[in-house]
Every structure is written in C-alpha cells, then in structure tokens.
Amino acid sequence: MRDNFLVFGSPAIGQEEIDEVVATMKSGWLGTGPKTHQFEQEFADYLGVKYCAAVSSCTAALHLSMLAAGIGPGDEVIVPSMTFCASANAIIHTGATPVFADCTLSEMTIDPLDVKRKITSRTKAILPVHFHGRPVFVKELQEIAREHGLFIIDDAAHAIETQYKGEKMGHFADCTCFSFYVTKNMTTVEGGMVATNNKEWADRIKVFALHGMSKDAWSRYSDKGYRHYQVVMPGFKYNMTDMQASIGLHQLRKLEKNWLRRKEIWDIYNSEFKDLPLILPAPVEENSRHAYHLYAVRVTEDTGVSRDDFMQRLHEQKIGTGVHYTALHLHPYYSETYGYKMGDFPNSEAVGDTTLSLPFSAALTDDDVEDVVRAVRGVV
Ligand SMILES: *Cc1c(COP(=O)(O)O)cnc(C)c1O
Numbered sequence: 001m002r003d004n005f006l007v008f009g010s011p012a013i014g015q016e017e018i019d020e021v022v023a024t025m026k027s028g029w030l031g032t033g034p035k036t037h038q039f040e041q042e043f044a045d046y047l048g049v050k051y052c053a054a055v056s057s058c059t060a061a062l063h064l065s066m067l068a069a070g071i072g073p074g075d076e077v078i079v080p081s082m083t084f085c086a087s088a089n090a091i092i093h094t095g096a097t098p099v100f101a102d103c104t105l106s107e108m109t110i111d112p113l114d115v116k117r118k119i120t121s122r123t124k125a126i127l128p129v130h131f132h133g134r135p136v137f138v139k140e141l142q143e144i145a146r147e148h149g150l151f152i153i154d155d156a157a158h159a160i161e162t163q164y165k166g167e168k169m170g171h172f173a174d175c176t177c178f179s180f181y182v183t184k185n186m187t188t189v190e191g192g193m194v195a196t197n198n199k200e201w202a203d204r205i206k207v208f209a210l211h212g213m214s215k216d217a218w219s220r221y222s223d224k225g226y227r228h229y230q231v232v233m234p235g236f237k238y239n240m241t242d243m244q245a246s247i248g249l250h251q252l253r254k255l256e257k258n259w260l261r262r263k264e265i266w267d268i269y270n271s272e273f274k275d276l277p278l279i280l281p282a283p284v285e286e287n288s289r290h291a292y293h294l295y296a297v298r299v300t301e302d303t304g305v306s307r308d309d310f311m312q313r314l315h316e317q318k319i320g321t322g323v324h325y326t327a328l329h330l331h332p333y334y335s336e337t338y339g340y341k342m343g344d345f346p347n348s349e350a351v352g353d354t355t356l357s358l359p360f361s362a363a364l365t366d367d368d369v370e371d372v373v374r375a376v377r378g379v380v
Helices: 015-027 034-047 058-068 085-093 112-118 138-148 199-209 217-221 242-253 255-273 307-316 332-338 346-354 366-379
Strands: 051-055 076-080 097-101 123-126 151-155 175-179 192-196 295-299 355-358
Touching: 015 242, 034 051, 034 192, 034 242, 051 058, 051 199, 051 242, 058 085, 058 151, 058 175, 058 192, 058 199, 076 085, 085 097, 097 112, 097 332, 112 138, 123 138, 138 151, 192 199, 242 255, 255 295, 255 366, 295 346, 307 355, 307 366, 346 355
Parallel strands: 076 097, 076 123, 123 151, 151 175
Antiparallel strands: 051 192, 175 192, 295 355
C-alpha cells in the first residue's frame, strides 16, 4: 500500500508559476492590472474568440453572462440536474428560475429531447454543461435555441480543451464560462473567464465585475495619469487580480502538455479496467475532443460492491475519490423550493448514485497511476 494519501484532484504547479507570483508581489501591482489583461488576451488567442473577461470564479462568469443577456426575475433557464450546484445557483442569483433537465445515461450531458420538453413562454436561455470535459450535443441545442429564440450560456468549467467537430470552445454559445478553481484543468487558485464574440456584452461584463465603474482600476491608476470614474450600475466585486493571472499565464502555456498527460492516464485506465465489471466513460464522438477533466466509472450490479463501499475501500488503500455529482434536484434547497422529487430525472439519479471519479490529474506520477489501477482491480 502507498505511504501517503493520494489526494483527489491535485494541481500541477511548476517553478514558472511560483517565480511569476513572486515577481508580481515585488512589482507593487497586485490587483487587477497588466497581467490580468495579458491573461485575458492570451486566453482569447488560445480559443480564437474576440473577447475574454477575467473574473473571480466560473460562478461569477455565469452570473454576469446571464446579466449581460438581460436574464432576471420571471425568466427561466434550463440547466442539467447533473452538474455542480454553481450552475444552478448562478441562475438563482440573477433572480431567474433554474429549470432542470435530465442527461443521457451514456454521455451524462444534458439531453436535448428533455430540454425541448422543459421550454415554456418564460424560457430565456439554456445553460449546458460540458460534463467531465465531454462536449454536449451542440448542434441539437443550437437548433432548439434558434427555433425558440433562446440564448446559450455554456458552463465550460470542465472543458477548456474540449472541441466539438474540430472547433474549440467559445464558438457555440453566446457566452462560454470557464473555471480556474484548484481542481480544474488549469488553475489560478480561484478564478474564471467569460469568452464571447459580443463586444457590448464583454464590456458590460467587465463593468459589472468591478463595482459597475466605467473604467477599471488599472486604467484609473496607470502612468497615463489619474482618471475619474463614474458608477453606471450597481456592480459586483468579481474581478481577477494580477496575483491570480500570474499563475494563469503559465498554466495556460502548459495546458496542452497537461492535457496530453491526462490523455495518457485516461488511456491507461481504459485499458487496465476494460475487463472489469464496470462501465467506463463513453467513447468520444468522431472529430470531437474530450478535455479529460474527470475520469468516472459506473458501478453496476455486476460489480459486486456498492458505489459507497467501493469508495470506502479505495480510501482505506489511501486512494482519494470523488462523486461528480449527486443530482441537484435531490438536494434539499432545490427540491423544497421548486418541488422536485426522486424519480424526476432517472438518468441523472443513476449517474449520481453509481459513479465515482478516480484520481486524475497531470500531477499524478506513473507510480500513482499504478497504485490506482492496483487498488481498483483489488476491490473489483
Ligand atoms: C467548478 C464548477 C463550477 C464553478 O466554478 P468556480 O470557479 O469554482 O466558481 C461551475 N460549474 C461546474 C460544472 C463546475 O465543475
């Protein structure tokens, strides 16, 4: 057995990130400034989109994207029940109502057929989640959105490197929101980004993110001289800082290298587990790309052990695991507030009850991966 506990979702941080953070601390400019702007530009270049706005989290990115789209009280936004709570909470923060839709069992992404069933005269947007890094059914959702005049606000928290039909993220939705939380594919510790090709929305999001002030702090205090600002709306405090961007600039440069390492681990898991009574992740659609954010297996009756016992036994062997996620409609807040109950979304419930995510990060060593494989094979 391992000597130390293998933590689930550890970030891969190098000397470059450390040196950049130290340099920023010594520079005298720690808040939103040149490095944040550089990070926005380089992220936009990576995706090939026109505008990026760096914010404090993906939750903030989703919230402001919906505000930019004019979504508010009385509106409905369709979101999968199988996602992290932040996807739905961001809708609630605008004053709108989250309306859940089920996922497909194999891809675990939002089911376009169920989206159609959930549309009402109040529906303003669909908020799909590129779940675990797998692209959603983009074409089908775009058709529904076009037909009903809905916005698409993409939750791409898992999906920075995802591609659909050869095209990168940021091109399928009105706004695409990314997360740089510590466990995500790249990190700024906490942080998020909105990508959009809509200049008016990008500007509005930047104003919203910093108190609703017409000029950001960097422009006010740069060497161009003091500039007066005006408050044009009651904004939020959602800005990213140069300390965070210092990490992000280098994480972005390592994104593809780290993706390749995760792909390597993904392929090892797939081949080592293919003979076991477990359901492995569905293959990726032709000409699309999985971001390989999470590797989740599904436990079935054939597995011979319950999901929770499986996790417990891996923990006893010092292997950390996670559940992504318990279906949202079963959490007390959403069920009590919106009247959802067990049985409403069978596929989401099945995913929530039977999947577990294995350690999966570019920071894993070959020995770590071997330990995971040995422990999983041992339990099954
Ligand atoms: C992590 C996550 C978020 C929230 O990201 P933060 O940057 O922590 O706000 C939103 N949606 C999904 C699917 C996530 O996994």
